[in-house]
Amino acid sequence: xxxxxxxxxxxxxxxxxLTGERITLGRDPANTIRLRDPEVSRRHAEIRxxxxxxxxxxxxSSNGTFVNGRRITQHRLVNGDQIQIGGSLLLFTQPIxxxxxxGPQRVSIAAAGEEERKSRIVRSIRxxxxxxxxxxxxxxxDPATLLRAHRNLQIMYRAALxxxxxxxIDQLLQRILDLIFESVEADRGCILLVDPETKQLExxxxxxRGPAADDQMIISRTVLDYVLQHNEGVLTTDARQDExxxxxxSIVQAGIREVICVPMQGRYGIVGVIYIDRFTPPHRALExxxxxxxxxxxxxxxxxxxxxxxxxxxxTRYYSALVQAERLAAIGQTVATISHHIKNILxxxxxxxxxxxxxxxxxxxxxxxxxxxxxxxNQQRISSLVMDMLTFSKEREPELVPADLNRVVExxxxxxxxxxAELGVRLHWEPQxxxxxxxxxxxxxxxxxxxxxxxAIDAAAERGGEGQVWVRTELRExxxxxxxxxxxxxPGITREEMRTIFSPFVSSxxxxxxxxxxxVSQKILQEHDGRILVESAPGQGAKFILEWPVxxxxxxxxxxxxxG
Amino acid sequence: MVGELxxxxxxxxxxxxxxxxxxxxxxxxxxxxAANFRQSSQxxxxxxxxxxxxxxxxxxxxxxxxxxxxxxxxIESGAKILVLGRLRIPESxxxxxxxxxxxxxxxxxxxxxxxxxxxxxxx
Numbered sequence: 001x002x003x004x005x006x007x008x009x010x011x012x013x014x015x016x017x018l019t020g021e022r023i024t025l026g027r028d029p030a031n032t033i034r035l036r037d038p039e040v041s042r043r044h045a046e047i048r049x050x051x052x053x054x055x056x057x058x059x060x061s062s063n064g065t066f067v068n069g070r071r072i073t074q075h076r077l078v079n080g081d082q083i084q085i086g087g088s089l090l091l092f093t094q095p096i097x098x099x100x101x102x103g104p105q106r107v108s109i110a111a112a113g114e115e116e117r118k119s120r121i122v123r124s125i126r127x128x129x130x131x132x133x134x135x136x137x138x139x140x141x142d143p144a145t146l147l148r149a150h151r152n153l154q155i156m157y158r159a160a161l162x163x164x165x166x167x168x169i170d171q172l173l174q175r176i177l178d179l180i181f182e183s184v185e186a187d188r189g190c191i192l193l194v195d196p197e198t199k200q201l202e203x204x205x206x207x208x209r210g211p212a213a214d215d216q217m218i219i220s221r222t223v224l225d226y227v228l229q230h231n232e233g234v235l236t237t238d239a240r241q242d243e244x245x246x247x248x249x250s251i252v253q254a255g256i257r258e259v260i261c262v263p264m265q266g267r268y269g270i271v272g273v274i275y276i277d278r279f280t281p282p283h284r285a286l287e288x289x290x291x292x293x294x295x296x297x298x299x300x301x302x303x304x305x306x307x308x309x310x311x312x313x314x315x316t317r318y319y320s321a322l323v324q325a326e327r328l329a330a331i332g333q334t335v336a337t338i339s340h341h342i343k344n345i346l347x348x349x350x351x352x353x354x355x356x357x358x359x360x361x362x363x364x365x366x367x368x369x370x371x372x373x374x375x376x377x378n379q380q381r382i383s384s385l386v387m388d389m390l391t392f393s394k395e396r397e398p399e400l401v402p403a404d405l406n407r408v409v410e411x412x413x414x415x416x417x418x419x420x421a422e423l424g425v426r427l428h429w430e431p432q433x434x435x436x437x438x439x440x441x442x443x444x445x446x447x448x449x450x451x452x453x454x455x456a457i458d459a460a461a462e463r464g465g466e467g468q469v470w471v472r473t474e475l476r477e478x479x480x481x482x483x484x485x486x487x488x489x490x491p492g493i494t495r496e497e498m499r500t501i502f503s504p505f506v507s508s509x510x511x512x513x514x515x516x517x518x519x520v521s522q523k524i525l526q527e528h529d530g531r532i533l534v535e536s537a538p539g540q541g542a543k544f545i546l547e548w549p550v551x552x553x554x555x556x557x558x559x560x561x562x563x564g
Numbered sequence: 565m566v567g568e569l570x571x572x573x574x575x576x577x578x579x580x581x582x583x584x585x586x587x588x589x590x591x592x593x594x595x596x597x598a599a600n601f602r603q604s605s606q607x608x609x610x611x612x613x614x615x616x617x618x619x620x621x622x623x624x625x626x627x628x629x630x631x632x633x634x635x636x637x638x639i640e641s642g643a644k645i646l647v648l649g650r651l652r653i654p655e656s657x658x659x660x661x662x663x664x665x666x667x668x669x670x671x672x673x674x675x676x677x678x679x680x681x682x683x684x685x686x687x
Contacts, residue, residue: 343649344577344621346668351583354671358590374579 002054002077002093004047007165009088010036018054023047025085026059027529029397036526039063039086047077054092056083082165091165109192109201109221123296124232127265127307152301155183159305163312167319169193173205176274176309181207184260184298186276188217192224193264193272193313201272219275223261227273233262233303235294256280258294262302264310271310274302337505341385341514348378388516391447391523392504398441398527402553406431406473408442409484412449413471416457420469423461427453430472438482439551440528445484448524451517452486452532452544459490459542475550481530483547493536501534521546569682572611572643573597574604575619584617587671601634608634613643615678620649620667644681646674 002018016023016033024031028042035044041061048055057074058065066084067075075081081092162175173191180189188208192201201224206217227234236259257279264272278293355371358364413429420427453471460467470487493501502522505515522532530548571588575581576599585595596611598604600622607613616638622631638645639661649667663681665674 343667348577348579350668350670351580355583355586370582374583377579 004033004083005091005093005166006035007082007089007091009086010038011088018047018049021049024059029400029529035085035088037086037088038531040088041086042529044085045083053077056081056092061085093166093171108203108216108218109224120238121226121234121236122292123235123299124230125296125299125303126232127263127303129300129303148297151183152297152304155179155301156304156308159308163308163315167316169313169316170204172312172316173309174207176305177205177207180274180276180302180305181209183301184276185278185293186260187278189274189276190217190219191264191272191274191309192219194270196317204272219261219277220259223259224273224275227261227263228270231263231265231270233260233299233306235260235296235299237292237294256292258292260294260299260302262299262306264306264313266307266310266314268314271313274306274309276302334505337515338385338389342382345378345382345385348381349375352376352378385514385516387447388451388514388520391444391520392516396527398444398524400439400441400551402437402439403442405435405438405440405445405482405484406433408446409449409471409473412446412453415450416453419454420457423457423467424465425457425460425463425467425469427457428468428470430470432473432475435473435475435482437553439553440482440548441524444524444527445546448521448546449484449486451521452484452546455517456486456488456490456542456544460488462491463489476547477550480550481547482550483545485543485545487541487543489541492538492540493534493542494538498534498536502532568592569614569678570594570611571596571678572604572607572613572616573619574599574601574616574622575648576600576621577619580619583671584674587675591675601631605634605637608637608641608643612641615682616643616645617674617678618645618647620647646677646681648674 004016004018006012006014006016020032023033024043024046025033025035025040026042026044027035027037027040031043041059041063043059044061045059045065046057048057054077055074056065056067056072056077058072063086064071066072067077067081069082069084077083077092083090083092159176159179162172162179166172166175173193177189177191180186186209188206190206191204193204194200195202208217223234223236226232238257257277259275259277261273261275263270264274280288280293352371352374355367355374357371359367359369359371409431410429413427417427449471453469456469456471457467460469466489468489470485472485474483474485476483502518503515504519518532525532525546525548528548530546533545533547534542535545536542571593573581573584573588573595575584575597578599581597581599585597588595596607596613598607604616604622608616635645645662647662647664648669650664661681663677665677
């Protein structure tokens with residue numbers, strides 16, 4: 001099935017299978033493929049299926065749609081096309097129609113047999129000789145040589161392109177086999193890679209031409225061993241030179257089997273082998289007068305392609321290992337940070353419980369109440385931590401329903417009034433009165449605003465009794481946006497802090513902060529195609545603007561008058 | 565032993581410092597609380613504590629660099645330090661001056677640790 005793979009941009013690493021007749025791409029959640037890239041239009045482009053063809057059509061986007069660097073209005077996609085939409089780059093891949101690829105499980109390595117002993121090496125070359133496919137003869141090259149060199153150059157370019165466009169080793173190997181089959185008349189081909197763990201050759205890709213599609217492909221252990229031990233590409237045949245010109249010779253009567261097997265020489269060693277073979281039946285062998293199908297040029301081309309593939313395999317493995325290492329490091333850091341927060345919360349619960357125990361033993365209600373308050377506060381902290389982790393960790397679709405924004409924000413204000421009072425902070429609520437019902441995720445926006453207001457109160461509390469926080473809503477109809485603005489007169493945010501305020505697990509609040517509040521709020525706003533803007537300078541407080549595109553319900557609603 | 569001590573609690577969390585203060589005072593200690601290194605440095609001079617209970621979280625809520633100078637001043641004043649959690653303490657400090665207690669801890673463990681470092685100090 002054709003796929004789009006995002007290789008650059010906000011959604012990098014995402015893969016989309018192109019199912020259906022029309023696939024829309026854009027920033028709006030209603031698109032089949034939604035891109036979070038702010039430079040992408042809401043409905044940017046469309047892929048239309050026409051039989052086996054896929055057409056990319058620009059839908060009048062602001063920034064245009066580009067294929068392989070050229071702006072298009074419509075374009076028939078071919079395998080390997082790079083689509084640029086906004087700042088995102090997507091790779092189109094499609095199984096090649098004529099390709100008959102079969103699972104590598106139908107490849108086996110056989111020990112030397114009677115038939116194989118009849119084979120002999122016609123030519124062997126070192127990997128360095130692969131580069132000779134581009135070399136001109138000393139005298140003026142004939143047109144056929146030039147044409148062949150040009151074709152080889154094209155194949156190598158396409159191999160390099162294939163290597164640069166994918167990080168999927170199996171996909172790359174299949175592409176390499178496709179290229180070989182385009183230029184060499186092989187019947188069967190397979191690629192075996194050395195397993196990094198077991199050091200054994202494992203079949204990874206296979207391709208066949210003609211009716212022998214389902215045959216088990218048996219490849220010669222002797223040839224493989226020779227190639228691996230000598231690090232040489234070999235061309236073998238079971239026909240003997242002197243017998244080729246004798247129509248009565250038994251080998252010609254039985255046909256000719258030719259094999260090319262080349263090492264995949266990478267930077268640090270051999271990563272595998274590429275093996276192709278061809279059987280010429282007796283009547284064809286006679287027609288050809290015994291002329292072999294595989295040539296030295298084919299062998300050189302295969303060696304060069306194998307080297308290119310080997311480098312790509314090494315790069316991909318290195319990249320995968322790097323990603324894995326970074327992932328493990330990130331997991332380790334995450335676990336350590338979460339453990340740290342839980343440890344502090346547990347300590348709080350233990351402290352509260354200790355006071356309750358003391359109070360019970362001494363029948364001291366004041367102590368019991370004090371202890372219970374601490375336990376409750378820590379229970380709230382762990383609940384909040386879990387909710388933030390859930391929101392942050394999973395891909396979720398916002399539950400978009402018509403709701404009253406002022407009511408949602410007012411609930412946050414009500415919830416935070418007692419905490420603000422406790423910290424000596426005055427919390428001001430200034431709703432814009434005429435905001436109608438809007439479509440958004442009320443639970444998500446509640447959480448996003450709550451996190452920002454909590455931070456604002458904590459920051460304002462540092463003013464020691466003079467702290468103030470202002471929360472207001474704004475419907476900016478001309479801009480097509482709605483906003484919740486949270487402002488405080490706290491110490492402000494330094495330039496250094498500004499760089500990390502949206503990074504998970506980075507908090508300036510010590511044990512009071514999990515470092516998840518702002519990343520969670522940002523994620524929720526992004527789910528609404530919105531963003532959080534921050535304006536602050538040290539000593540001058542901070543202003544957080546949570547804004548997202550306004551979305552009205554399908555049927556117009558009367559303005560809702562806020563009670564706040 | 566614990567009962568005669570002056571203890572400075574350095575902890576940005578009001579909850580945990582409040583519990584610590586209450587428990588220590590119930591055991592006869594005199595206590596002061598600081599939320600950060602700046603406050604604790606001022607109290608070090610004025611209060612002259614025997615023991616400083618230093619919560620690891622103070623490191624996260626104070627500007628970097630303050631920790632070393634505070635710890636050095638505390639050692640010079642003759643106070644013993646009990647670190648709650650993991651806090652980097654200069655290796656140059658001699659053993660017996662600083663003790664560690666992992667979080668979450670029980671309060672009996674904490675009192676035991678204070679006794680332990682003060683006994684070492686007396687010995």
